[in-house]
Amino acid sequence: MSTHLPAEVLDALRRMGLVGAVEIPAATALTGGVASDIWRIDSAGGAFCVKRALARLKVAAEWLAPVERNVFEVAWFRAARAEVPSAVPELLGHDPEAGLFAMAWLDPSSHRLWKADLAAGVADPAVAWAVGDRLGRIHAGTAARPELAADFATDAIFHAIRLEPYLEAAARAHPDRAEVLTALVARTAATRWCLVHGDVSPKNIQIGPDGPVLLDAECAWWGDPAFDVAFCLNHLLLKTLWVPNAASDLLASFDALWMAYRSRVDWEPVDAVDARVASLLPGLFLARVDGKSPVEYLTNEADRDRVRQMARAWLASPFDRLADLRADWTREIGG
Incomplete structure (x- = not known):
């Protein structure tokens, strides 16, 4: 569903150079995961995906997890790409302080x-x-x-x-x-x-x-x-x-x-x-x-x-x- 991005996420996208300084891109919250907030971003430069790790996972039982896992997810993508380049999405940016990264949008019509x-x-x-x-x-x-x-x-x-x-x-x-x-x-x-x-x-x-x-x-x-x-x-x-x-x-x-x-x-x-x-x-x-x-x-x-x-x-x-x-x-x- 269409949504407004949290200010800290929008700031991170601007720091990574993925959206313009005054641009307010369209954002769609994606469902299906329990461990992260995920959005599709439609910017002037095209569509991409942003993922931010959550400290408390979205399940019935209390399930806490360190948010720094985001750093290791990015590192896994890079290491895996070195072995099988087409097995992972392209990384577009990473902001470890904000606990999020951006990657290529994989269109469901072809993926x-x-x-x-x-x-x-x-x-x-x-x-x-x-x-x-x-x-x-x-x-x-x-x-x-x-x-x-x-x-x-x-x-x-x-x-x-x-x-x-x-x-x-x-x-x-x-x-x-x-x-x-x-x-x-x-x-x-x-x-x-x-x-x-x-x-x-x-x-x-x-x-x-x-x-x-x-x-x-x-x-x-x-x-x-x-x-x-x-x-x-x-x-x-x-x-x-x-x-x-x-x-x-x-x-x-x-x-x-x-x-x-x-x-x-x-x-x-x-x-x-x-x-x-x-x-x-x-x-x-x-x-x-x-x-x-x-x-x-x-x-x-x-x-x-x-x-x-x-x-x-x-x-x-x-x-x-x-x-x-x-x-x-x-x-x-x-x-």
């Missing part, structure tokens, strides 16, 4: 939101393959640049907006699974291989003419690549309940993403990544119904209970191969 495609039952394994390939290239490329680790010492931020609201919150909701969930938190926090995006979700991926574009990297962290893979694959499994008529294509997309990704793993044995993804995914599966950020599309309590039951079983008897977990879920939904 479809992957989540919207999936919601409509369009689950193309070729798209999932491209997502897995790009994610694998970014992980492999940054793993080969260990000097980047010093630029992403964001353990506290990653804990505040990923480990605590997902795995630790799920542990509080399921005390009899707290030990294994706490162990997953500890292992993830201690594993350091490459630059992690932290929110690889279909809602943060647009499918453009040059392939998938990854957005919303404010969870950027130097750590365990298995988190990114598990986080995205988790959504593909959950969506088999949301869009059951597309379940077979969603499962094929699950396979395609993983196969493309694993072909890029060269920083450690691929079986080690496989085992960490397979054991982490159940915790995230449970967290998306009983953590601080439950998926909004599972509104049927029977579906939510189905997720709980399977996640709890997987946590009690973990798999060390992703294929085994996938097969078990396929049997559960009758796929």
Whole structure:
């Protein structure tokens, strides 16, 4: 919806030279995210997007997060662009004091939101393959640049907006699974291989003419690549309940993403990544119904209970191969 920009945001745009000294550009508040204010700006020079991090996220439970994560999001975009230039939007300006940055506007007519495609039952394994390939290239490329680790010492931020609201919150909701969930938190926090995006979700991926574009990297962290893979694959499994008529294509997309990704793993044995993804995914599966950020599309309590039951079983008897977990879920939904 059309809105007036806060004065401090307009001042920042002027400092960055993106709008004129006396220009009052048209602004449209964009919806869909919980962690930031986002606007489309229509200035004399054209359309672009502005993002400002929030200290308190827009969810029912109290969820606080450091606003300086904005700095690391910009740094992630720059590092990822060095590996796969077309995988991220072009940065137009950054004002760290204002806690915001500007990036190119990706027109929805040419950049479809992957989540919207999936919601409509369009689950193309070729798209999932491209997502897995790009994610694998970014992980492999940054793993080969260990000097980047010093630029992403964001353990506290990653804990505040990923480990605590997902795995630790799920542990509080399921005390009899707290030990294994706490162990997953500890292992993830201690594993350091490459630059992690932290929110690889279909809602943060647009499918453009040059392939998938990854957005919303404010969870950027130097750590365990298995988190990114598990986080995205988790959504593909959950969506088999949301869009059951597309379940077979969603499962094929699950396979395609993983196969493309694993072909890029060269920083450690691929079986080690496989085992960490397979054991982490159940915790995230449970967290998306009983953590601080439950998926909004599972509104049927029977579906939510189905997720709980399977996640709890997987946590009690973990798999060390992703294929085994996938097969078990396929049997559960009758796929």
